[in-house]
Amino acid sequence: SVPHVRVRRSGRVREIAATEVVPGDVVLLEAGNIVPADGRVIxxxxxxxxxxxxxxxxEPIEKTVEPLTGSxxxxxxxxxxxxMGTLVSYGRGAIVVTAVGMQTELGKIATLIQSVKQEMTPLQKRLDQLGKGLAVVALVVAALIFTLGTLRGEPLELMVMTAIGVAVAAVPEGLPAVVTITLALGAKRMLRRQALIRQLPAVETLGSVTVICSDKTGTLTENRMTVTVLDIAGHRLDVTENLSRKVPVIDEVAQPVTDMQPALALLLAGGTLCNDAALMPDQSVGRFRTIGDPTEGALLVAAARFGLWKDALDExxxxVGEVPFDSxxxxxxxxxxxxREPSRHGIETLPASLLVSLAAPYVAFVKGSVDGLLTLSDRVWVDRGPEPLTDEYRDRIEIANNKLAQNGMRVLGVALRPIDSPETSNGRRASIEDKLIFVGLFGMIDPPRPEVKTAVATAKQAGIRPVMITGDHPLTAxxxxxxLGIADNGRVLTGQDLDRMSADELKAVVDDVAVYARVSPEHKLRIVQALQARGQIAAMTGDGVNDAPALKKADIGVAMGITGTDVSKEAADMVLLDDxxxxxxAAVEEGRVIFDNIRKFVKFSIAGNIGKISVALVAPLLGTPLPIQPLxxxxxxxxxxxLLGLGMGVEPAEKDVMNRAPARPTDSIFAGGLVSYLAWVGALTGLxxxxxxxxxxxxxxxxxxTMIFTVLCFSQVGQALATRSGRDSIFKIGVTSNRLLLGMAIAxxxxxLGAIYLPFMHGFLYTTPLPLADLFVAAAASSIVFLAIEGHKWWKRRK
Known part of the structure; x- marks a missing residue:
């Protein structure tokens, strides 16, 4: 159903469908509303x-009515x-609608998505080149054999059939089937590893990726604010929280930290009491989840980790009074x-024992910006009591605040004041928030996912460069x-920097910059285009609506399955089910295995075809009748x-698959010495x-x-087994490690053998039953190809 919104028209408030909002409407917003259009906050x-x-x-953005400076x-x-499309998480307000539909920022993203054209994948480009090349070769060879046979007086009908047979033999007809089945099986394996493939060619494209452009929020990080640092006078503590998806959580059986400094207990208690969030049990997973503002939820989890639970502290x-936050x-x-007489006797009594010494019936906790609290404070809490806020203490607090801020953290301070009355009327507010005792500060950040650092290192080892592209603050990015090890030189380009750069200027620096911050959807698209212009194969990961245009433009778009929006999933080629x-x-590894297997099939098939064609082409020149029949x-x-091609399509990964650089985008499928390999193996088979x-x-x-026919067949069986690895011997990787190929070789x-010895096959394939001795001669001669390839690999290993 279409959501409804409250608007003020002609001085009257009315409720209308969101689709009926027009520019000039005043829309009233409150917590939980989806903003129906772009507008100026009034x-x-x-x-x-x-x-x-x-x-x-x-982090939710605090909105203001004040004009902005800068362009x-x-x-x-x-x-x-x-x-439009954003969520009101706190407070209330009103906007004057300035844009609706496709004129909104969300609409502009939709326009960008529609303007992006889908391009061929690296595999499709390589196979396209291969197909065209083989077609030309097949036609030339077929014409040549037809001409030679006709000149020698062979029957015209036979030479037409032979020419067609040779043309067919020159082209690896099994390639489309092998590629499709290999990609489909690869997609199935990826699904078991939590990667859902939406576009089948994307399976192989992953193996060619040279750059992974990743969004920060929700992809590299947890997408939730987390307390990582507690700082009190003379002491700093780094904190690691147990987290779950979307909100901070803590296990029900979490053991509290018992060895805690008194001032630290007071800081945690202040952050928990001056807090409107709540910890609620989630019976399904045996944990507590926070409800309310994410920042306040992070404070509750930090305190609970030390055994200070909100319910116990509230009791x-x-x-008895409050002064709400305002901007x-x-x-x-x-x-x-x-x-005066606590009803509990756990660690919760530590803050109580400290506050009793203040000899006041009430205490006011104040939570806010560190700079603001310092101007209102004249004392600082040290160990078990307050001391004067000297210049030394003030400098130390300011240095700690600045250091955390420079590390991209959000910093909140906590102060307190003992008071005699709980009255919080307007006349009393100034006195309550004056002459405070500064307690300490919290450093919070949306933390990196714990497994990402290892994944980044693995990607770099595989020759893939990770790049962060985010709309977040440059310091945080x-x-x-x-x-995470993404940035080595610390260089960051912002959206404003990109606006000042031409396409050529961006192209010149795009290979040296690993972090982009405060970027818009258009910027993300430009970055991907610049990377592609440099010849890179770019993967783009993301979960937001703003990522969709770049996801679609990238060579491979990767969306998040849990936190990702439907728009981003539709634009992506692959969806990560576990975010x-x-x-x-892992998907890149599978992609490389698939490309390797397709290349091995091409290597095997074309070398064998060269052997067949060379026999059909050379034998008549030596005066023999047609050596091999079209059928x-x-x-x-x-x-x-x-059959053998299908077996090669499921070959397991070689051990060095993630220890080598990706294939260069400009390389053909014959790169890496494949042409010389095809020449000598094909020539040897034919010889x-x-x-x-x-x-x-x-x-x-x-x-x-029949001997030529059998030698060619058995030679390709041996060739298939030897081609399983480009470097290691088949006996090292294991003859039975690819049971499908082994079964196909036997089949x-x-x-x-059936074609040779079954009587009904003789008239069909023009074969004759071979004596057993001749069969052994054919098998022995065929094994030369297998032994030669294995010997070539041994020579390469020695080098």
Whole structure:
């Protein structure tokens, strides 16, 4: 159903469908509303809007009615504007609608998505080149054989059939089937590793990726604010929280930290009491989840990790008054009654024992910006009591605040004041929030996923460069990138930097920059285009609406399955079902295996085809009749390209698959010395078959054509087994490690024996039953190809 919104028209408030909103309407917003259009904020009462899906900011943005300074500000910095599709997470307000439909920022993203054209994948380009090249070769060779046979007086009908057979033999007909089945099986394996493939060619494209452009929020990070640092006078503590998807959580059986400094207990208690969030049990997973503002939820989880639970503290320190947060004061105050005889006897009594010494019936906790609290404080809590806030203490607090802020963290301070009355009327507010005792500060950040650092290192080892592209703050982006090992030089380009750069200027620096911050959807698209212009194969990961255009433009778009929006999933080629960055690396490995297997099939098939064609082409020049019949050529192609090819498509990964650089985008499928390999293996196969055939033909043996036919078949069986690895011996990787190929090799050999010895096959394939001795000669001669390939690999290993 279409959502409804409240608008003010002609001085009257009415409720209308969101689709009926027009520019000029005044829309009233409150917590839980979806913003129905873009608009200028004209009223804000603690209004905060969650814009992560649009800008990448993990923290709700506090909106203001004040005019902004500067031009071309990024979306995340336009704090007096609200955007269609974003969520009001706190407070209330009103906007004047300035744009609807396709004119909104969300609509512009939709336009970008529609303007992006789908391009061929690297595999499709390589196979297209291969197909065209083989077609030309096949036509030339077929014409040549037809001409030579006709000049020698062979029957015209036979030469037409032979020319067609040779043309067919020159082309690996099994390639489309092998590629499709290999990609489909690869997609199935990827699904078991939590990667859902939406576009089948994307399976192989992953193996060619040279750059992974990743969104930060929700992809590299947890997408939730987390307390990582607690700082009190003379002491700093780094904190690691147990987290679950979307919100901070803590296990029900979590053991509290018992060895805790008194001031630290007071800081945690203050952050928990001056807090409107709640911890609620989730029976399904045996954990507590937070409800309310994510930042306040992070404070509750931090305190609970130390055994200070909100319910227990609320019971010991009942709230009797409060001064709500507002954007002008940038702080929140709550007043609590001090219980002289605590009803509990756990660690919760530690803050109570400290506060009793203040000899006041009530205590006010104030939470807000550190700078604001310092101006209102004249004392600082040290160990078990307050001391004067000297310049030394003030400098230390300011240095700690600045250091955390420079690391991209959000910093909140906590202060307190003992008071005699719980009254919080307007006349009393100034006195309650004056002459405070500064307690300490919390450092919070949307933390990196724990498994991402290893995944980044693995990607780099595989020759893949990770790049962070985010709408978040540059300091935060740089800190996360350095922590994960993405940024080596610390260089960050912002959206404003990109606006000042031409396409050529961006292209010149895009290979040196690993972090982009405060970027818009258009910027992400430009970055992907610049990378592609540099010849890179770019993967783009993301979960927001703002990622969709770049996801579609990238060579492979990767969306998040859990936190990802439907728009991003539709634009992507692959969806990560577990939102885990390391799944991308696993998918890259599968992609490389698939490309390797397709290349091995091409290597095997074309080398074998060269051998067949060379026999058909050279033998007549030596004066022999037609050495191989058209149906025999088709039979060989059916067995080798079909059955053996399918077996090669499921070859397991080689051990060095993630220890080498990806294939260069400009390389053809014949790169890496494949042409010389095809030449010598094909020539050897043809030479062996031709030699055996000539020996038998010159001696008047009637089985000479069947011998050529059999040698060619058995040679390709040995070739298939030896081609399983480009470096390691088949005996090292294990003869039975690819049971499908082994079974296919046995099946092909059995089918060939049937073609030789079954009477009804003789008239069909023009074969004659071979004496057992001749069969052994054919098998022995065929093994030369297998031994030669294995010897070549041994020589390469020695080098």
């Amino acid at each position: 009223e804000s009462v603690n209004l905060r809007i969650q814009e992560a899906a649009l800008t990448g900011e993990s 071309n500000l990024p979306l995340g910095d336009r704090k007096n504007l609200a955007y 010991m320190f009942p709230r 002008e004061r940038k702080r929140m105050t709550t007043v609590h009654r001090l219980m 740089r800190h996360i990138a350095q922590e 885990n960055f390391k799944t991308i690396v 025999q050529l088709l039979w060989l192609n059916l067995l080798t390209d079909g 062996i078959a031709l030699t055996i055939g000539l020996l038998y033909w010159s001696s008047g043996n009637p089985h000479w054509q 092909v050999s059995a089918a060939q």
